[in-house]
Amino acid sequence: MSNQSGSDEKVARCPMPEIRRIPNDGTPLCPSSTFATWREEGAATPLEYSDGHIGMIINRYELARMVLEDKRFSQSPPRMPAHHGEVLITGYELISGSELDAGNVLGLDGEQHARIRRTILNRYSVKSARSYESDMKEIIAKQFEILKTQPRPVDITKHYSQPISAAGHMRVLGIPEQFRSRYSELFVEESETDQKIAFLREVLAVKKNELAEDVLSDLLRTDLTVPEIEGLTLSLMVSGRDSVAYMISTAMTALLNNPDQLEALKNDPELIHGGMEEFMRVGAMFLTVFPRTATEDIEFGDVKIPAGVSVSVSPVAANHDERQFSDPDRFDLSRDAFGHMGFGHGIHGCVGQQVARVEIKTAVMQLISNTSGLRLIKAEQNEPIPFAHPVATYEAGAVIVDWN
Ligand code: HEM
Numbered sequence: 001m002s003n004q005s006g007s008d009e010k011v012a013r014c015p016m017p018e019i020r021r022i023p024n025d026g027t028p029l030c031p032s033s034t035f036a037t038w039r040e041e042g043a044a045t046p047l048e049y050s051d052g053h054i055g056m057i058i059n060r061y062e063l064a065r066m067v068l069e070d071k072r073f074s075q076s077p078p079r080m081p082a083h084h085g086e087v088l089i090t091g092y093e094l095i096s097g098s099e100l101d102a103g104n105v106l107g108l109d110g111e112q113h114a115r116i117r118r119t120i121l122n123r124y125s126v127k128s129a130r131s132y133e134s135d136m137k138e139i140i141a142k143q144f145e146i147l148k149t150q151p152r153p154v155d156i157t158k159h160y161s162q163p164i165s166a167a168g169h170m171r172v173l174g175i176p177e178q179f180r181s182r183y184s185e186l187f188v189e190e191s192e193t194d195q196k197i198a199f200l201r202e203v204l205a206v207k208k209n210e211l212a213e214d215v216l217s218d219l220l221r222t223d224l225t226v227p228e229i230e231g232l233t234l235s236l237m238v239s240g241r242d243s244v245a246y247m248i249s250t251a252m253t254a255l256l257n258n259p260d261q262l263e264a265l266k267n268d269p270e271l272i273h274g275g276m277e278e279f280m281r282v283g284a285m286f287l288t289v290f291p292r293t294a295t296e297d298i299e300f301g302d303v304k305i306p307a308g309v310s311v312s313v314s315p316v317a318a319n320h321d322e323r324q325f326s327d328p329d330r331f332d333l334s335r336d337a338f339g340h341m342g343f344g345h346g347i348h349g350c351v352g353q354q355v356a357r358v359e360i361k362t363a364v365m366q367l368i369s370n371t372s373g374l375r376l377i378k379a380e381q382n383e384p385i386p387f388a389h390p391v392a393t394y395e396a397g398a399v400i401v402d403w404n
Contacts, residue, residue, distance in 0.1 A: 019048045020057065022083030026316075028250050028283050028381045028394040029257065029331070035059060035317040044303045047312055048082040049291070050390070055310035056303075057081070057288065061321040061341070064313045066300055068346030073292035073311070074109050075348070080390040081288055081312050100197065103224065103231025106239070106290060106348060113347070116232055119222050120351055123172065123215045129354035132172060136358050139167045140366050153377045153402040157249045160367065161396060162188055165245035168359045172352075173236060174214025179203055187237055200233045240352040242388070242396075243285055247356065248363045249381070249396035250283035251276075254331050255368070256376035256401065261333050266368060272361050275333035279360065280342030281319045282331045287392040288312035289344050315341040373404035 026032030038045045039059040047057040058064045067073065101107055105116050122128065147160045166184050169175075175183055179199075185191070186199050204216065211217040215236065219229045255262040265271050291310040298305045305311060318341045320328040325337065343350035350356070368374060380397030388395045 018046065019054070020046055021048055022057075022081050022287050022387075022392045024084045024387065025384055027384055028246075028285070029254055030329070031316050031320055035314065035320065039317055039321060042303070043300075044305075044311065049079045049310060050082045051079050053079055053310060055081075055291065055293075055312065056305065057317070058311055058313045059317040059321070061318040061324040063300055063303065064315075064318040064341060065345050067292060067311060067313055068289070068344065068348070070292075070298070071110070071347065072295050072298050074295050075107050075113075075290060075292065076109070077293065077310075078107060079291055079310055081291065081392060083287075083387060083392050098197075099227040100231035100234055103228035103233070103235065105232060105235050105351070116224070116228060117351065119219060119224060119232070120215055120236070123218055124351050124353075124355055126354050129358050132168075132355060133358055133362070135171055136168055136362050137366075139171065140164055140359075140362050143167070144366055144370060153400045155398045155400050156252060156367070157245065157396045157399050161245040161248035161252075161363065161399075162242075164248065164359065164363050165241055165243075168244065168355070169237075169241045172215060172355055173233075174207065174212055174216045175203055175237075176206055176210075179206075183237075187241055193234075196234060196237065197230065200230060200237060204229065204233060240350075240356060243393075244356050244359050246285050246394065246396040247279060247283065247360050249379075249399045250285070250394075251279040251360060251364050252367065252401070253376065253379040253381055253399055254279060254283055255364070256374070256379075257382070258331055261331060262368065262374075264333060269365060269369070271333045272365055274335070274337065276357055276361050277337035277340055278331065278333050278335060279364075281325065281337040281340035284315040284319050284340070284342040285393045286315045286342075286344070287387070287394070288314045288316075289348075290391055313341070313344075315344065371403040375402055376400070377402055 023032035023034040038057065043060040043063040044056040044058050047055050049055055058067055103116055105113060108116060143160055143164050147154065150159050166188055170180065170183060182199060186196055204220065207216045208220055211220060216233065219232060255265065265275060289312070291312045293310045294305045294307050296307050319325065322328050343353040377400040379399045381394065385395055385397050387393060
């Protein structure tokens with residue numbers, strides 16, 4: 001155009017790829033429209049990382065699954081995507097830089113990853129998850145009694161979801177009761193990695209003398225090295241605890257935002273099983289999972305990923321891909337949402353997902369069946385809120401409810 005300045009002409013002749021950052025104008029139940037735009041542009045689009053690296057974000061469902069199944073990607077280096085906006089909690093690092101990284105399942109590749117992961121699969125299997133059902137019911141019933149004593153309206157994230165999540169996690173791992181308040185202080189609130197490591201060493205020292213039927217006892221019975229056991233314990237203490245809380249609060253927000261769906265669930269409690277998958281699809285917590293870096297040149301059709309380039313799969317984007325889920329923005333408990341990516345997928349797919357399902361389903365059903373006239377007063381997550389740790393996940397936020 002004749003009225004363009006010299007520099008504009010230069011830009012017009014040599015277009016720079018638009019540098020993308022994770023958008024922060026969405027909410028857990030209503031993703032940023034930017035994801036839909038990117039998905040229309042292609043299965044992968046450029047993404048900036050906080051160390052200045054330019055990689056890609058994977059927006060479409062089919063490619064997302066292929067990447068997470070592909071052994072040619074590595075978990076290293078542990079770079080994080082850049083995003084717009086404020087970060088609420090940063091106290092989690094993928095790689096601690098210490099010898100404990102030998103057991104950090106989410107940071108490992110290949111045989112070492114498979115070896116470490118194998119040691120915990122049994123305790124988190126479908127069968128084991130079923131065996132925790134009655135303990136979880138008891139934990140949740142107790143917490144509901146405490147919730148009832150709170151002045152109303154009440155924040156269910158603080159007085160229901162978080163305590164249930166922490167207690168359920170302690171039960172499955174086998175963290176002894178005397179560590180309850182410190183566990184919550186260090187792992188529910190924010191703390192330094194060194195404090196977490198000192199704490200887990202104390203727990204493991206106690207467990208050594210009282211082996212039982214739980215995850216930590218299993219680890220102490222294996223032939224893993226001490227740093228491997230400690231590293232895996234750290235990964236397990238960190239993962240899942242805030243995400244189960246997030247998902248209980250987000251499922252409740254979804255139901256309370258959609259009274260017809262809440263009514264349908266009350267009338268047919270069996271809907272909870274498929275509904276659980278729909279909570280995970282529509283309310284995925286991870287805007288991206290941890291980045292994967294190509295160890296060689298990799299091609300998926302038109303998408304070329306050169307060696308050394310990092311890619312970040314977005315469960316939020318993939319779960320709203322209309323190629324996979326029809327009318328994807330609609331929350332519908334009766335749809336078939338199985339295959340969603342809320343728990344990740346493939347090589348590093350979530351180990352704790354069966355246990356998480358038991359906790360979330362039980363917590364939701366107990367709350368809706370033991371209250372009448374349950375209603376939402378305010379959910380922070382119905383507006384854009386700051387992300388949690390550096391991989392960019394949503395936070396539950398306060399979910400204030402009341403009932404008759
Ligand atoms: C609603 C609750 C949960 C959500 C949304 C969730 C989500 C995820 C996601 C998305 C991943 C994959 C990350 C990646 O590929 O970069 C993952 C991995 C993992 N999750 Fe969960 N998770 C939940 C509950 C749990 C629980 C209860 C545990 C129990 C300790 C757990 C333990 C793990 C572990 C150990 C991994 C790493 C597996 C590996 O690297 O092989 N998660 N989770």
